[in-house]
Amino acid sequence: MNTLPTVAFMRRLLRRQLLLALRSPVDVANPLIFFGMVIVLFPIGLGPDPVILARFAPGILWIVALLSSLLTSDALFRSDFDDGSLEQLLLSPQPLYLSVLSYVLAHWLITGLLLALMAPLFAIMLGLAVQAIAPLVASLALGTAVLSLVGCIGASLTVSLRRGGMLIALLVLPLYVPVLIFGSAAVQAAVDGFSVLPYLAILAAMLSLGIALAPFAIAAGLRIGIDA
């Protein structure tokens, strides 16, 4: 029996997810448009004073990025659950731990990384100090990966529910808080002229912990969801 090497299978899943995203560009653009639209609302709500906007910019950018990531996590396993692909994934002889890691990686590439790359544009719009832009991109790139892992846990637990949107927010928002604290603190530190490396190190530590543990939770959630 010619079995498929696990690494090749992970690459196959990743290609599948990215190809599906590429074929429905609207789904990829949605969180980015949401990100842009909500950020544009802040100068309207807070007033156009550049000093105030610049002061709130780290928090605004991070909170909106977090919400954009949350918005997309609900759909992560939804279509695969509906069309039966998830059953096939669970029955496959490949280790589920690594398979779900491919899903998380695809989700991060499609939402988190794109958000991080788009963020400087809106950071300049809000008047964020120039020396804080590189730390913003770095902290978002690291932090959204943790958000994807946590969001995936929520998605796996709510996959069998028709309307899991609100429940997923309740489940994962508390777990998003540490990421938000250290993510926005990294940007604030850069604005104030301090070193950002300690904050990025803590985000990286969270990411390592997430990669080690979250796939177990996601795999268990999916098994329960398929069984229900």
Place this chain on the structure above:
Amino acid sequence: MTATPVATPLLTATDVTIERGGRGLVSGLSLQVMPGEIWQVEGVNGSGKTSLLRVLSGLSRYGYDGQVERAVPLLYLGHRSAVKPLLSPLENLRLHPGGEGDHTDSDIERALAAVGLAGFEDNLAGTLSAGQQRRINLARLYLSPCPLWILDEPFTAIDREGVLALEQRFAQHAQAGGAIVCTSHQPLNVQASVSRLSLDRERAA
């Protein structure tokens, strides 16, 4: 088929009892599926055919009593066909999440031709008919190296010629030492012995 003196069962179910929503569907079912056997599970709608197949395949891990042992890799085709409308038939099979085998493109094209989808390899699956989408899924019967097949209503939305071709494939698989457990409302017309398992009788007993 050269019968080995001591054939080991591919699938063993011991004393399986399934309840759904307070109704007993299957009680104390014991089943041994040997190489070369075809089992047809029969029963009226709601008699628990799908529930039984999900327990046998390992998708339902809770909510039943008894033991199920699977000795070999299995291929499960359920009601939902795992076909992505945004991928072509070729991509659907090349990037399939089942991951049980490593197939080249020419293998996949041969399998698609066998289910009557030659010439449709590169059309998006969403543009094909319901029957053709089911056939993409059924092409896995020509690709998969798994000896044990668990098929839930494989003939749904398939035309008469398609059913004939599938029945031939079933006989071929059984002759090669594989085994099949399937549900179907039509009688199977296969050149091999078919054991029947009726869930109606099971429930009445």
